[in-house]
Amino acid sequence: MSKLNIYIVEDDPIIAITIETALKKQGYSICGNADNFEEAIAEIKQHTPDLVLVDIQLDGEKDGVDLAECLDKLEMPYLYLTSQTDPHTIKRVKETRPLGYIVKPFTENGLRTNIEIAWNNYKNDEEYLTFSANNEYYKIRQSQILYLKAFDNYCYVMTTEREYLVPKTLKHLETQLNCGKFIKTHRSYIVNLLKIDALRTDSLLINDFEIPVSNSKKTKLKQLLQGK
Structure with a gap:
């Protein structure tokens, strides 16, 4: 697990720094981060991370669900970072294929546990x-x-x-x-x-x-x- 390469998509800079610091402490590698759809998708295609953490609320017109739809097409595994959202957004989320959800606010241990379980299930299911x-x-x-x-x-x-x-x-x-x-x-x-x-x-x-x-x-x- 220590070599897992992760890309962070989060519009709150404080939360983004908190996530990056916590993951590095656990031995993960961070290949980049972005707060908007356009920058995120360009860098994800460039760096091809093992896993993407996707905040649903992003800067700009397109949100994390739009990004998730692109990641599904790229067969790129991802986890949503979520807080309580409106019914319309939840309906859109259900049409995507995330490995799971990390609910805000989260603890460092909760973050690590969610990532480890989701990644383990993903690798075991992969053919x-x-x-x-x-x-x-x-x-x-x-x-x-x-x-x-x-x-x-x-x-x-x-x-x-x-x-x-x-x-x-x-x-x-x-x-x-x-x-x-x-x-x-x-x-x-x-x-x-x-x-x-x-x-x-x-x-x-x-x-x-x-x-x-x-x-x-x-x-x-x-x-x-x-x-x-």
Whole structure:
């Protein structure tokens, strides 16, 4: 836990300093902090912290829930820093995917405990895809995968950051994937359900890339998307 790299998003400078001091005392690393959406998202993309602490009330037009929605798309784990909020904000919060909530005011021990429990649960729940490519071994989070594409006896593994050409068949890699989060839409494609941007008549879109959908898969895919 001591090497966990944390980014703080908090609009109250005194609270931000208190959090940073407390976390450093516990052996955590702080890679930055911000009090507004724009600065926070830019620096988070640059520093790629392990965990983000997100205050709901921020300076500027966009708040912590707006930031959380972006972090969900980036598959970046985060915890909310919260005080009592209005029903509309709570409704928006429920539509995001935080690891948990740290309620203000908090103690140093409470802060540490919330972070440790949330991070432990996150790591235990995380699933990976492992493979060798170009004489190197890779272990990537399944949540990072956009889709897999068959290529003869090889397979492309596509993520938001890069593509991997793996000397294994699509069928071989499929055995490692969480069947509740991935679906084979075509004999040559397996997609991450959470990454689908749009569903068309005979295809779907992920990051502006069009992927075919077989007739036999349409009904099941629609059912899974409605329930995701």
